[in-house]
Every structure is written in C-alpha cells, then in structure tokens.
Amino acid sequence: MLTGAGLVAGYTRGHPVLSGVDVEVRPGEVLGMAGPSGCGKSTLARVLTLLLAPWAGEVRLDGAPVRRFRHAAPREQRTAVGVVFQQPRLSVDPRFTLREVVAEPMLASGRAGDVADRVDELADQVGLTAELLRRRPHEVSDGQLQRACLARALSLRPRYLVCDEMTAMLDASTTAALVRVVNAHVESTGAGVLAISHDDSLLGVWADRVMRLAP
Amino acid sequence: MADLVTSSTEDSSVPSAGGPTAPAAWRSAARRRAGTPRASIGSGRAARLRWIVGAATLAALAVGAVLLPWLGGLDERVLDYAAVRRPPGPDHLFGTDETGRDLLLLAFAGLRVSLLVAVLCAVVSTMLGAVVGAVSGAVGGWTDRLLMRLVDTVNAVPHLLLGIVIVALYRGSLTAVVASIALTHWTTVARIVRSEVLSLRQRPYIDAAISGGASRWRVVRRHLLPAVVPQAAISAVLLLPHAVWHETALSFLGLGLPPHMASIGNILGDGRDAVLLGAWWIVVLPSVLLIVATLAVSGVAATWRDRLVPRRRSELAL
Numbered sequence: 001m002l003t004g005a006g007l008v009a010g011y012t013r014g015h016p017v018l019s020g021v022d023v024e025v026r027p028g029e030v031l032g033m034a035g036p037s038g039c040g041k042s043t044l045a046r047v048l049t050l051l052l053a054p055w056a057g058e059v060r061l062d063g064a065p066v067r068r069f070r071h072a073a074p075r076e077q078r079t080a081v082g083v084v085f086q087q088p089r090l091s092v093d094p095r096f097t098l099r100e101v102v103a104e105p106m107l108a109s110g111r112a113g114d115v116a117d118r119v120d121e122l123a124d125q126v127g128l129t130a131e132l133l134r135r136r137p138h139e140v141s142d143g144q145l146q147r148a149c150l151a152r153a154l155s156l157r158p159r160y161l162v163c164d165e166m167t168a169m170l171d172a173s174t175t176a177a178l179v180r181v182v183n184a185h186v187e188s189t190g191a192g193v194l195a196i197s198h199d200d201s202l203l204g205v206w207a208d209r210v211m212r213l214a215p
Numbered sequence: 216m217a218d219l220v221t222s223s224t225e226d227s228s229v230p231s232a233g234g235p236t237a238p239a240a241w242r243s244a245a246r247r248r249a250g251t252p253r254a255s256i257g258s259g260r261a262a263r264l265r266w267i268v269g270a271a272t273l274a275a276l277a278v279g280a281v282l283l284p285w286l287g288g289l290d291e292r293v294l295d296y297a298a299v300r301r302p303p304g305p306d307h308l309f310g311t312d313e314t315g316r317d318l319l320l321l322a323f324a325g326l327r328v329s330l331l332v333a334v335l336c337a338v339v340s341t342m343l344g345a346v347v348g349a350v351s352g353a354v355g356g357w358t359d360r361l362l363m364r365l366v367d368t369v370n371a372v373p374h375l376l377l378g379i380v381i382v383a384l385y386r387g388s389l390t391a392v393v394a395s396i397a398l399t400h401w402t403t404v405a406r407i408v409r410s411e412v413l414s415l416r417q418r419p420y421i422d423a424a425i426s427g428g429a430s431r432w433r434v435v436r437r438h439l440l441p442a443v444v445p446q447a448a449i450s451a452v453l454l455l456p457h458a459v460w461h462e463t464a465l466s467f468l469g470l471g472l473p474p475h476m477a478s479i480g481n482i483l484g485d486g487r488d489a490v491l492l493g494a495w496w497i498v499v500l501p502s503v504l505l506i507v508a509t510l511a512v513s514g515v516a517a518t519w520r521d522r523l524v525p526r527r528r529s530e531l532a533l
Binding site for chain 2 (some may be wrong): 046049050051070071075078079081082083085087090091092093095104105108109149152153155156
C-alpha cells in the first residue's frame with residue numbers, strides 16, 4: 001500500500017500547495033484523483049513518487065516510512081513507484097532515441113537480463129514499432145512519445161504507478177490504448193495506480209474509486 | 216522588413232510539407248527561423264562570405280605554417296648577420312629582423328606556437344569552467360554560492376595583471392603561459408554551463424530519470440553534460456582569438472614564452488627598438504599576420520555558433 005498521511009508540501013515558503021492531504025493507493029486498484037487546476041494534484045504526484053520532500057506528514061511505501069526523497073531515497077523505493085507525466089515532450093531527453101528512453105531505467109538501476117529483449121516486449125505492449133524505437137523525440141508525435149514514457153514507467157515492473165494527467169495531451173483512441181496498457185499491468189502484477197486527471201468521464205470508466213482534492 | 220515577410224510565409228508552409236517523417240525539413244526551418252531576425256549576422260550572403268573567407272584563410276595559413284619551412288629548406292632560427300634589418304623584398308618577402316632572421320618564416324613559426332598556446336588555453340579553461348559550472352549548478356546551495364563568488368573574484372581582477380602574477384611565480388614557459396591564460400578565462404564558460412544546468416535540472420525528464428533509479432552522477436553524465444557540450448565547445452572556439460592576443464601581450468611584455476621560442480609577441484617585443492631605426496616591417500608585418508589569423512578563427516567560430524545553437528533549439532522542439 002502506498003499511503004500519504006497529513007501531507008503538507010509546496011514550493012514557496014509559507015504558501016503550501018497541499019495542506020494536510022491523506023491518500024491511500026491500494027494494490028490492484030486504480031484510484032482516480034480529480035480537482036481543479038492549482039489544487040495540488042501534480043504536487044501530490046511528485047510527493048508520492050518520492051520526487052518532492054513534503055514539509056510535514058508521512059509517506060509510507062508497503063508499510064515502510066519514506067524518510068528521504070529524490071536522489072537520497074533508496075533506489076528500491078524510488079523504482080517501486082513508476083511515473084508518467086503530462087507533457088511527453090518535456091519528459092524525455094531530446095538526445096535519446098525512444099529505445100534509449102525505454103531502456104534507461106533498466107540500465108540505470110543495473111537490472112540483470114537482456115535489456116534489448118525487454119525493450120522490445122514493452123514496445124509491443126504499448127504499441128510502438130521497431131522503426132519508431134529508432135527515432136528521436138522530435139521525430140514522433142505526442143501520442144507515440146507518451147507510449148514510450150509509459151513503457152519506460154513500466155520497465156522496472158513498479159508496484160505502484162502514478163499517471164499525472166497522462167492522457168491530457170492525447171486523442172481519444174490513444175487515451176483508450178494507454179488506459180488498456182495500464183489496466184493490463186494492474187491485472188498481471190497487481191500494481192496500484194494513482195490516475196490523476198481533470199476528465200471526470202475518463203475517471204468514471206477507469207477508476208475504481210475517485211478522490212477529489214479541494215482547491 | 217521584406218526579408219521577415221518572405222521568411223514567415225516559408226515557415227507557415229513547413230508543417231504541411233514536413234510532418235513527423237521529415238525531421239530534416241523541421242531542422243532547416245528552425246535554423247532559418249532563428250537566423251532571420253539577425254539576417255546580417257546569422258544567415259544569408261554575408262554569413263556565407265564570412266565562413267568561406269574565414270575557412271579559406273585558415274586553410275592557407277595552416278598550409279603556410281606547415282609547408283614554408285620545407286619549401287626553401289630554410290630555418291627561422293638561422294641568423295644571418297650579413298642581412299640585418301633588410302626591408303621586404305624578393306629574397307625575404309617579410310624582410311629580416313635585427314639578427315638577420317627571415318621574418319616570414321619567423322612569423323609563421325610564431326603563429327604556430329601562438330595557435331598551439333591558444334588551443335591549449337581554450338581546452339584547459341573550457342574543461343575547468345565546465346566542471347566548475349556543472350558542479351555549481353548540479354549541487355547548488357553553499358557550494359554554488361562559494362564557487363560563484365570565486366568566479367566574481369577572478370573576474371574582478373584584471374586578467375592581464377593576474378596572468379602576469381602567475382607567470383612571475385612560475386617563470387616564463389609554455390606551461391606558465393597556458394596556466395596564466397586558462398586560469399583567468401574559465402569564468403565565462405562556468406557561468407554559461409551553470410545557467411544551462413540550472414534550467415535543465417528543472418525538466419521533467421530529470422525527474423523521470425531519478426524515478427527510474429538513476430544516481431546523481433548518472434544524471435550528470437547521461438543528461439546534463441551532453442546537453443552543455445555544444446555551448447561549451449562554442450565558448451572554447453570563441454576563446455581562441457582572445458587567447459592568441461593574451462599570449463602575444465604577455466610575450467611582448469617579456470613575461471610570456473622564453474625568448475628562444477618564436478612567438479608573435481616575442482618578435483614584436485624584440486622589434487620594438489628596431490622601429491626607431493626605420494625597420495617598420497618587423498612590427499607591422501607579423502602584426503598583420505596575427506590580425507588576419509585571429510579574424511579568420513573568429514569568423515569560422517561565429518558561423519559555427521550560429522549553426523549549432525538553432526539546431527539545439529529545434530531538437531527540443533520549442
């Protein structure tokens with residue numbers, strides 16, 4: 001279980017974006033999170049993916065309290081929570097090919113095994129052809145890039161996945177395809193998902209539970 | 216104005232002609248777009264002329280520097296006291312100096328040494344600046360503040376003065392000259408690299424890398440350093456002409472290379488008194504060679520900068 005209790009976080013001293021939020025992402029479940037712009041959805045996503053240290057409150061990962069964040073967090077904790085951001089364009093290094101983008105976490109965490117095979121398998125799951133894997137970010141569309149970002153997030157088989165407005169930039173069919181990929185991952189691994197979106201109709205069909213953040 | 220109008224219509228036609236399968240078209244379009252407002256600097260006939268003239272001059276100088284000693288079987292170190300202070304003529308195209316050395320050969324030998332010193336200075340100071348800037352930007356906090364105050368301190372002291380102190384401490388030698396120039400010119404690169412790293416650090420792809428288990432060092436090695444290479448390389452090349460002049464100034468003051476090493480600065484320093492005896496060519500002709508060489512280097516460097524920077528922008532698809 002990935003939980004946050006009484007989370008307070010922000011970027012400017014004295015102006016917290018989150019003030020005392022409780023959240024609980026259970027294994028095998030898609031938790032939807034809705035709320036207007038500026039209510040702290042993305043900030044909560046950054047805290048739960050251990051990328052932003054909260055000012056107060058506690059994050060627990062499968063019962064173990066998380067005390068350090070970003071680089072200071074143990075690699076096992078960081079890689080246990082996968083993340084997909086809203087803007088695929090800004091979420092990949094412009095110098096990498098899509099193959100390198102997907103392979104990078106496996107290389108960075110020193111996972112044994114055949115990385116190339118795993119990349120092909122992931123590309124197949126998210127619907128990327130071998131030809132697309134050879135291209136660089138400026139040579140593919142937003143949808144194709146977001147597929148690569150999802151493949152990257154799933155590459156280490158994370159126990160939790162945070163999708164921060166993953167489909168906001170995408171058309172309906174790509175949205176449906178990516179949601180199916182995430183659902184398949186949940187079914188096969190029993191992972192817990194936090195799906196952040198401002199699209200209530202999407203959360204209505206995708207999420208098992210929906211939580212609302214007040215502005 | 217007319218230029219701006221035509222280029223904007225060209226730009227609007229690009230997406231339909233290009234699309235995701237035509238990255239080359241995007242790239243050239245971005246380059247054109249970035250170059251247009253500064254047409255006289257970044258693109259067009261003037262820039263092409265600057266590039267061609269600069270490159271051709273550099274090539275001619277390089278060929279001259281390599282081939283001249285071979286052609287006449289001459290050595291710039293040969294003293295000929297029967298031909299002291301000869302004006303330029305068929306035997307000696309640049310004339311001879313106070314000890315009868317052929318000035319053309321001497322000046323080219325000096326240019327070779329000057330360019331060697333300049334390249335060493337540019338490489339050393341750029342690497343130093345890149346490391347300081349990257350550490351400053353990536354680590355932040357007190358380290359950043361300390362390093363930036365160090366940059367301010369180095370900048371606050373006149374470069375030539377600091378250079379003279381360093382040379383005075385370690386005697387005139389190639390190493391001392393390179394050190395004195397490199398240790399005073401890394402600050403610009405450090406600032407550029409630091410600001411680049413600071414803005415890159417905020418990108419979501421760095422967050423994604425951390426989430427993927429990348430260590431601090433891996434983020435620097437895989438994402439930050441490759442991103443600052445183009446900027447650092449441009450700074451290094453733009454530093455070349457400046458370093459040539461610094462070396463010349465130090466040698467002219469008698470604080471640079473040892474007297475037996477030919478360098479433009481040494482030639483000018485030695486020729487100072489000869490000017491009073493009417494031997495103007497000892498000072499003028501090597502100076503002209505130096506000016507031509509530095510102009511050629513900076514012309515090529517500027518063209519390279521203009522071509523490299525817009526391409527990076529289009530890779531980011533901004």
